[in-house]
Amino acid sequence: MNSQNVFDTAGPDGDRLATLAWLLFGGGLILFVAVLGFLLVALYGAARVRRTLGNPRFIVAGGIVMPVVVLTALLLHTLGLARALGLPMPGGEPPLRIEVIGHQFWWEVRYPGTLPGGGIVTANEIRIPTGRDVVLEVTASDVIHSLWIPALHGKIDMIPGLVNRRTIRADRPGAMRGQCTEFCGTQHALMAFMVVAETPPAYEAWLDRQRLPAATPPQHEMGRAVFAAAGCGGCHAVRGTEWDARIGPDLTALGGRLTIGAGTLPMNEGTIAGWIAGAQDLKPGNRMPSFANALDGPELRAVSAWLESLK
CATH class of the missing domain: 2.60.40.420 (Cupredoxins -  blue copper proteins)
Incomplete structure (x- = not known):
């Protein structure tokens, strides 16, 4: 799973967005095939069929009624999906809070409350436990960035002086690639990061290791x-x-x-x-x-x- 793939999802928001993408691709393909079919019939079909296609009622039904119905249904579905994105898991543990700060051209990741007087600080990698809501609090230190983990959620703007929040959840362990998706300077394309979802015991063990000061053999x-x-x-x-x-x-x-x-x-x-x-x-x-x-x-x-x- 060490890839950036919108269809290789690992959480509920990723699943919802992938379903919407397939719906758009499938609907677009159906319409494309239908338009080509009507074109072929208009060019090579029997005269009786061509007269039927030229009937004003058929034109109104296919050119006005159908698009209005299809686009309205798609709009309602998308609005419902947008409301569902980022909803916390009912009855679960309190969400874990992680702060992410975008810099040119790297990511600062903080885990508040994991150390006395502060928290663990890492870079370019976000570790999360599976099956638990995680609230990402994102901002930027210099210019506008955008954080995107395709397997888990949609894009989140990172704006200097403003904190945006998004609840995410990974349902299975794995390493997932993320990317900055707002042009932020010369090395925007090389501003990636990894998200590592681990089972709760493995995550707690990772936190314990991170709490230790650096040692020099x-x-x-x-x-x-x-x-x-x-x-x-x-x-x-x-x-x-x-x-x-x-x-x-x-x-x-x-x-x-x-x-x-x-x-x-x-x-x-x-x-x-x-x-x-x-x-x-x-x-x-x-x-x-x-x-x-x-x-x-x-x-x-x-x-x-x-x-x-x-x-």
């Missing part, structure tokens, strides 16, 4: 030192260390995420090194500079190995 001390010397802490936070900047993504559990660079590359030690060395080559215009000329090979490998170990 002895074999990664060099990487931590390179991170400090290169000034990475001026933009990034790593919980449990002296670095708490919020200009760029929080890196506390970077190695446990599925992608790097907001969906640009899969997560592994090699792609982390490639991103650090050539962020501007891989994603020109993003706010992270390339460090190819600032770090030598051993330094680059050391800091990448340390960051990948943060899970």
